[in-house]
């Protein structure tokens with residue numbers, strides 16, 4: 001066993017991943033409650049400024065049990081669709097703790113939020129007009145796009161001229177005209193330009209959003225958005241972001257802007273993956289070993305219907321091998337899935353010890369955008385989810401799909 005394996009076994013709090021697979025089936029998402037709670041607390045303790053909220057972007061992981069723990073930890077939530085709102089309400093969030101950050105939604109979806117008392121943020125002048133017609137005299141928030149973008153892949157950068165998100169500052173006069181025309185109260189503004197690891201970039205975004213906030217005097221809150229990434233390549237030495245320094249800077253910005261406005265505004269951050277990524281490991285099984293022209297392939301049950309990030313974004317996930325100690329040289333190995341698509345891989349040319357059929361792999365830091373992006377492609381049942389509670393006990397928090405589940409809407 002290499003050292004990272006030994007290290008990571010702490011994650012399982014004494015349980016053996018091989019036994020977990022035997023008990024719950026393969027593949028399997030395993031979560032650790034302690035780590036989830038710690039990540040929530042990292043965020044709620046980010047600043048000493050008193051009017052501060054952490055809105056967990058629940059699209060990262062919507063498991064109801066995890067959402068319930070987030071509520072216990074004092075988090076509020078961002079939802080991006082009515083379905084996510086239904087999940088958040090089912091988990092026990094109050095409507096006033098939810099913020100529906102919408103993109104290109106229908107009038108019906110706007111009405112859904114209004115009827116349930118969930119504040120809505122729209123992100124275009126045209127959607128603001130639609131909302132004004134639906135709910136004259138109502139409250140609204142707006143997502144701006146100050147121009148900065150950041151992220152590990154172009155598909156996750158959500159600021160700047162190249163993305164579909166947010167209202168550019170040049171449209172502030174049109175926005176103001178519509179707010180007046182429909183008697184709308186602008187309660188808050190928000191932005192989100194992508195998840196990344198640079199506190200400098202995050203703070204640049206804060207300044208950008210505050211400069212937009214100066215155009216509006218009705219604001220009760222300013223939402224600096226997300227997201228904070230996590231070090232996905234810990235085995236390669238990647239380090240986490242320095243939240244102490246970031247928090248201190250944020251506190252200064254919040255205090256001085258509230259002073260400038262002459263009232264104690266509420267400030268919000270929106271971590272998604274930071275909350276749930278590191279508390280989750282995806283376990284899977286090696287079913288085939290082969291070489292094609294010198295390229296090694298380990299074929300697993302970890303297709304992109306189970307974990308889409310690696311195929312979608314070429315994301316890196318650290319990998320651990322469980323089982324008996326093994327001898328032999330590490331060599332570049334492609335870890336691929338069982339889906340009928342050539343883009344179906346978990347890792348390319350990863351240096352791994354010799355693998356054999358029956359080995360159990362742990363795909364680390366898979367708690368965010370893992371299950372929530374999974375699908376039933378190839379009519380493969382989505383996996384079960386199991387939670388290791390703080391006291392070490394195991395709780396099945398979502399059962400595996402059955403074959404019948406996959407037919408039910410068509411019968």
Ligand SMILES: *Cc1c(COP(=O)(O)O)cnc(C)c1O
Pocket residue numbers: 057059060078080101191192194195225226227228229270271272273274368
């Ligand atoms: C998804 C999202 C987040 C969180 O992003 P991560 O990549 O999970 O950090 C924050 N805010 C908004 C508006 C989002 O859509």
